[in-house]
Amino acid sequence: MNTLEAINARTSYRGKYTDDKVPKEHLQAIMEAGLAAPSGCNKQTTYLIAVDDSSILKKLHEVIQPPIGDTAPAMICVLTKRIAAYRDKCFATQDYAAAIENMLLAIVELGYQSCWIEGHITDEDRIGYQMARILGVPDEYELVCFLPVGKAEEELKKVFKQPFEKRAWFNGFQNK
Amino acid sequence: MNTLEAINARTSYRGKYTDDKVPKEHLQAIMEAGLAAPSGCNKQTTYLIAVDDSSILKKLHEVIQPPIGDTAPAMICVLTKRIAAYRDKCFATQDYAAAIENMLLAIVELGYQSCWIEGHITDEDRIGYQMARILGVPDEYELVCFLPVGKAEEELKKVFKQPFEKRAWFNGFQNK
Numbered sequence: 001m002n003t004l005e006a007i008n009a010r011t012s013y014r015g016k017y018t019d020d021k022v023p024k025e026h027l028q029a030i031m032e033a034g035l036a037a038p039s040g041c042n043k044q045t046t047y048l049i050a051v052d053d054s055s056i057l058k059k060l061h062e063v064i065q066p067p068i069g070d071t072a073p074a075m076i077c078v079l080t081k082r083i084a085a086y087r088d089k090c091f092a093t094q095d096y097a098a099a100i101e102n103m104l105l106a107i108v109e110l111g112y113q114s115c116w117i118e119g120h121i122t123d124e125d126r127i128g129y130q131m132a133r134i135l136g137v138p139d140e141y142e143l144v145c146f147l148p149v150g151k152a153e154e155e156l157k158k159v160f161k162q163p164f165e166k167r168a169w170f171n172g173f174q175n176k
Numbered sequence: 177m178n179t180l181e182a183i184n185a186r187t188s189y190r191g192k193y194t195d196d197k198v199p200k201e202h203l204q205a206i207m208e209a210g211l212a213a214p215s216g217c218n219k220q221t222t223y224l225i226a227v228d229d230s231s232i233l234k235k236l237h238e239v240i241q242p243p244i245g246d247t248a249p250a251m252i253c254v255l256t257k258r259i260a261a262y263r264d265k266c267f268a269t270q271d272y273a274a275a276i277e278n279m280l281l282a283i284v285e286l287g288y289q290s291c292w293i294e295g296h297i298t299d300e301d302r303i304g305y306q307m308a309r310i311l312g313v314p315d316e317y318e319l320v321c322f323l324p325v326g327k328a329e330e331e332l333k334k335v336f337k338q339p340f341e342k343r344a345w346f347n348g349f350q351n352k
Contacts, residue, residue: 003285006179007209007278024346031344033183035337037277038292042335048344049351056347086295094294097273101213102183105281109179116214118270119262136349159218161211168207168224170200171232173312175225 006105013113015154017072022052022149026110027074030149033106034076037098040091046099047079049135050149056134060146063130068117069148076103078145079137100145113152118145182281189289190244191330198228198250198325202286206252206325209282213274216267222275223255225311226325232310236322239306244293245324252279254321255313276321289328294321 001009027050034048051057052074061070069075078100082092100116107114121127122144132143169175177185203226210224227233228250237246245251254276258268276292283290297304298320308319345351 001179002177003179003182003281004205004209007212007282010212010214012214027346028340028344029180032340033180035340035343036183036186038186038188038280040295042337044338044343046343049349050344050346053347087299089295089299091295093269094273094276097270098277100270101274101277102281104214105179105278106183116274119216119265119267123263123265135347136351138349141349161218162220164204164208164211167211167220167222168204168226170203170226171229171311173225173314173317175312 001109006108010104010108011156011158012115013152013156014068014115015152017148017150018153020073020151022074022112024052027052027076027149029110030076030103030106034099034103037095037102039095040085043083043085043091043095045081045083045092046096047081047141049077049079051075051077059134060131063127063134064121068120069115072148072150074149076147076149077131077135077143079141080144081141096144100147103147107147107149111151112149113156114147114149116145116147121146177285182284186280186284187332187334188291189328189332190291191328193248193324193326194329196249196327198288200228203228203250203252203325205286206279206282210275210279213271213278215271216261219259219261219267219271221257221259221268222272223257223317225253225255227251227253235310236307239303240297244296245291248324248326250325252323252325253307253311253319255317256320257317272320276323279323283323283325287327288325289332290323290325292321292323297322
């Protein structure tokens with residue numbers, strides 16, 4: 001698959017996963033793809049934890065309510081350190097988002113599916129914080145997202161997107 | 177090039193560009209890759225303007241001081257609309273960062289180079305705002321980043337990154 005094909009094949013998968021395990025070398029390759037993303041002033045504010053131990057996965061999914069991605073045989077948790085990169089500016093959100101997008105593409109390239117789960121775990125009930133406690137993550141890191149990883153059991157669905165000409169133009173705003 | 181190769185080949189290029197033009201269909205393909213990125217609650221908050229008209233490029237580079245990417249024959253400007261996606265949460269930064277990463281990979285796939293230029297134009301001197309005015313962008317959109325696009329004239333350099341085991345672990349924090 002070339003990059004453009006992977007970019008177009010990627011979708012947010014919210015269905016069930018098969019029982020097929022994800023080999024450790026694939027989880028490693030996915031995380032390497034994440035860490036290869038650029039970061040503001042090269043501050044490398046993103047850290048990752050892959051989880052494929054079924055007892056730890058079970059503990060994590062106990063706090064992820066309502067459940068999502070709980071049938072996946074693995075997940076990758078995304079941690080950020082919100083430090084200033086340039087004067088008082090922090091680019092940690094941009095940094096981890098770029099890392100997540102790289103990982104989502106690597107996941108598709110390797111034949112798996114995933115979904116960017118962030119809003120659900122960074123809300124008032126602080127599920128991400130509870131997940132971080134289970135994984136022994138110190139307080140200076142924030143667990144902001146997790147990506148289930150596994151083979152899709154159900155059909156993939158594409159969300160509706162606005163047509164190109166409503167969102168992209170040449171040489172001026174709304175100029176075709 | 178497969179996706180993992182493109183992810184590893186991508187680097188932040190700050191050198192000079194050759195005079196080779198970027199065909200419109202390549203700019204379109206790069207922008208399509210950007211728009212294919214996921215967005216929080218599918219709000220599609222990212223908008224794009226490719227610029228390859230030399231007189232408009234000249235006007236834009238007059239306000240980008242100190243200069244960067246000014247020898248590139250094209251650029252893609254990234255606009256965001258900071259609207260709430262979920263309760264009072266806005267994921268516009270994550271949305272445009274994922275779109276930018278997709279575009280950087282598409283740029284590499286198509287044989288070009290680029291660099292994510294954000295901090296430089298979103299500072300107190302509000303270069304991004306001045307660029308937006310030149311492009312006729314209404315005030316509800318914020319111009320947060322631009323990507324020069326062109327063929328590299330100079331050698332590519334890779335930045336130093338921390339080793340994998342300092343940033344990624346399995347089944348627990350700092351667990352190898």
